[in-house]
Amino acid sequence: MTAYDKFQHALLEAMKEYILPSMTGKEKAAFGRVMKNYLLDLDGPKVLDSKHTGREIHLRKLFYGFTEIAGSLDTLDDIELFVGRFPFSGTRVTKERYLQFHVECHLAELYLLRERLDIYLTLLEKQYKKDSRLTKIRKVCDVLRDVIAKSLDGVLRTRHTHIHQTRFRDEDINRLQSIGLLARSGNDKLTNAMRMYFQMEHSRIRKKWKIQIATNNKAVRALLDTFFETIYPLVFDETTHALAYPSRLHF
Secondary structure (H helix, E strand, O other): OOHHHHHHHHHHHHHHHHHHHHOOHHHHHHHHHHHHHHHHOOOOOOOOOOOOOHHHHHHHHHHHHHHHHHHHHHHHHHHHHHOOOOOOOOOOOOHHHHHHHHHHHHHHHHHHHHHHHHHHHHHHHHHOOOOOOHHHHHHHHHHHHHHHHHHHHHHHHHHHHHHOOOOOOOHHHHHHHHHHHHHOOOOOHHHHHHHHHHHHHHHHHHHHHHHHHHHHHHHHHHHHHHHHHHHHHHHEOOOOOOEOOOHHHOO
């Protein structure tokens, strides 16, 4: 089990302790009504009207922050799959624009993941603000911020260089778009030659980005393992694997 999976498992187990035992028959009925209203967009309450303890709020903040990080990882994996396929033949979507779109999405999601990891560290510092372990937690968070920067800033520098001025452009993809225009310009000798050349270049450039995206995603998984392995003993008891609540929530 990876450190990422270990953290996720422990967090889900902590959630179960609150959800399963506390749901009485009346509460389950209320929960069912709320879910029905939400899913079917019916009139009536779509959120449970209930008060939460400090421990529940702490757990929900940890859980929500983790789901945001997990969502970025899932999106990056999806893009790695999408970039190797072109399912839109016969539509206005061209192969070069499809590739450009997913490269941009990949870089944007890496940036979003970086922000979400930083937000999670800030969350830990806030949640344990009056805890005796705060000094240690801050030191750990500072170290992890450096690790995140070293892992992602090199890739994201490419995005930042362009994103505030113009759309991100890869020279190969940019050139491929020009070739594509010529390949669709008619039915003469030049056009036919450009169609063949387009296929070769598209295959090469797509392969280049498939490798790059797969490499980036592999680095992201290594980063997440380091991240969650490091904060695990701050959030959970390493012996019991139960949540290590901030001292203000001890009772």
